[in-house]
Amino acid sequence: MTSDRLHLRNLSIRGFLGIKELCIRRLGRVTLLAGRNGIGKTTVLDAVRVYAARAAFPALHQLLRRREEVSTVADREGAFIPDVSALFHGRDMGTTRISIGSSDLDSVQIEKTDSSDPRAAKLVKDHADLLPHGPGPLFRISFRGRESVGAWHVPLMNRYGGSRFQAQGAIPDLPLLGDDVQDPFLEVACVPLGPGLLTNSEIAQAWDRVALTSDEELAVQSLKLVFGDAVERAAMIGAETHAKRHAGRRPVVKLRHHPRPVPLRSLGDGAVRLFGVAMALACSGGGFLVIDEAENGIHYTVHSDFWRMVLLTAREQDVQVLATTHSWDCVRGFAQAAADGRESDCVLVRLDRNGEEIRAVEYSCEDLATAAEQGIEVR
Secondary structure (H helix, E strand, O other): OOOOOOOOOOEEEEEEOOEEEEEEOOOOOEEEEEOOOOOOHHHHHHHHHHHHOOOOHHHHHHHHHHOOOEEEEOOOOOOEEEOHHHHEHHHOOOOOOEEEEOOHHHEEEEEEEOOOOHHHHHHHHHOHHHOOOOOOOEEEEEEOOEEEEEEOOOOOEOOOOOOOOOOEEEOOOOOOOOOOOOOOOOOOOEEEEOOOOOOHHHHHHHHHHHOOOOHHHHHHHHHHHHHHHHEEEEEEEOOOOOOOOOOOOEEEEEEOOOOOOEEHHHHOHHHHHHHHHHHHHHHOOOOEEEEOOOOOOOOHHHHHHHHHHHHHHHHHHOOEEEEEEOOHHHHHHHHHHHOOOOOOOEEEEEEEEEOOEEEEEEEOHHHHHHHHHHOOOOO
16 A cells, blocks of 8 residues: 655654754655764664654663663662663753654653652552652653653663563543544554664564565565576575574575575575565554665665665555665665655755754755766765
8 A cells, every 4th residue: 555644754853862953854755864973863763763652661761772871780680770861862851851753743752750740649659569669760751732651660671681670651631532533642663674684583573474465575576686586485494482482483595496495694694684674664564664774785786776675665565764874875776766756755864963963954856866877975
């Protein structure tokens, strides 16, 4: 199903991680972010993930764990306290408000509150038995006119990677929604990919969603970008284990003139990357796909075909894609694919930083076509 509706037609980020303020005036069906290292490209992807999750505490928890943002050891068992202040620009929870979205009316906002807030006080009282170390920081999260209050308590994670407690959230004293009213806090699917390769377990989970459907062919077609018609089929083999589902399975590929299937990984990182992007596109219908360092593992001669595949599939699956790159070959391939697309489909954004100020420079399809034709670098 194809739709011209985008979850975000533009993006404003304030007070989030290393971004004090950033406004990207236009996003497309597929948006490629370029710029030097440390400019904030990955932070933009993280912001989109938080927006899609409506700042649900599990999403914030995963973000802090991935960035290894922990402040101290909580007890002798090695439980760690996540450094929640790291979410806020300058680590200033006291005065900074996080805002992520397309406008003030359609943005997720996070700000610190305290027990003087009646909802926060009720939350602490109702969950006192789950807060042995106290409530920790209290937050108010708002979106589309509704608010929730959450208490982040410790310990959240320990040295074994387990979570003995969860961040507690509540939306007390709000009217129930009728069947004809969409919950504004309803999360949107957002599939992250990169900068590394998918594990076999992650591929297996995605494969189970597309096996024996029309999307299965998409994975095969992605490999044909490199190996042509030598690729006939793909499959998952191996047995699941009781301890870890999918862990014992691995992807294999049937090649023409090869009597037996070969492991996908034996075909190189590029094959795994292309296969992973195709699977991620198939699994993110109606939502977002965010790809960090999109060029990783992909040969420069394949970039234009790669982006055509991404653009075509994003339209068909109703996916909004945001990706980052450091590579001029990736940008040039994107520009060549953009020349075949519609005006609203492809947007290239270059991020520039001057101190704490980040500026977004958007390039139209015409700009991209000229850059690709004349070899003008826009990284």
